[in-house]
Amino acid sequence: MDDTEFKILLDWWNYSWGGYRKVRRGVKKRISRHMQDLNCLDIDAYLELLNTRISVKEECEKRMTVSISRFFRDKKLWQGLEQEILPDLVGKAKDSIKVWSAGCARGEEVDSFKIIWDRLKATHKSFPKLEITATDMNPDYVEMAKSGRYSVSSLKEVPEDIRSTYFEKKKGGKRFDIKRSLKAEINWQLKHLFDGPPDSGFHLIFLRNNLLTYYQKPLKKEVLIKILAGLRINGWLIIGSHEKIPGDTQGLSRHETIPWAYKKKVQVLKQVGFKTL
């Protein structure tokens, strides 16, 4: 598959060329194999099947997903969450804090959160309950995330004290298993971001390195509005460090020192006239 064909496929899905720039070799390989399995000689034949066979469309979409992640990806964000955002949320919380990891991949994001939650909890006498939901559209990733088994590369930014407290070395150090207690009470769901939030009233939504990276702009806006409906007023939307909120963002205000965290200021966000407060 050459770049022209790949671009045609990206357009068919409303995916962005820029978003797939760094990962396109691997994705193209997976798609080429799919085309071969289906005896598609060119992109037109493949598009024909995408248009007519739902199973082909589903398999293609799965192959287009990218699961690259690691613990504490964007270190400064996690420091800011542990030192500023979470203590503030916890201080104001009544009974529970609701968190959604949207596009959780193999689980590094949701487990990073569970680690900082556990550390904070240890320093407080009373602490709210955590209701955490992790969703992804790729069932293979969700199964891996549930297992809590990680490769060495996922842990490359994990400090030694956290590694020894929360992980168990397996296979002579080739694999690290997270403490089972951290996996308790995570609500896993298979869910497409286009279908909106799995619940409402979230205090914190992690939307990192998926919608805002891989999709084209008009779609980003439309889906973002849906997702933000799940966030409560004064709740935080967390995006990836290389990502931007599309357009002018009305109703969201950026954290002063954590530029990837946006606080929701009004309940209903409209697509038109999005502006930064």
Ligand SMILES: C[S@@+](CC[C@H](N)C(=O)[O-])C[C@H]1O[C@@H](n2cnc3c(N)ncnc32)[C@H](O)[C@@H]1O
């Ligand atoms: C690169 S990983 C990011 C993982 C994690 N959020 C992080 O930042 O480290 C992107 C994940 O988003 C998921 N994803 C992409 N588009 C999605 C969609 N439309 N609906 C649900 N999940 C999606 C992919 O399956 C993949 O697991």
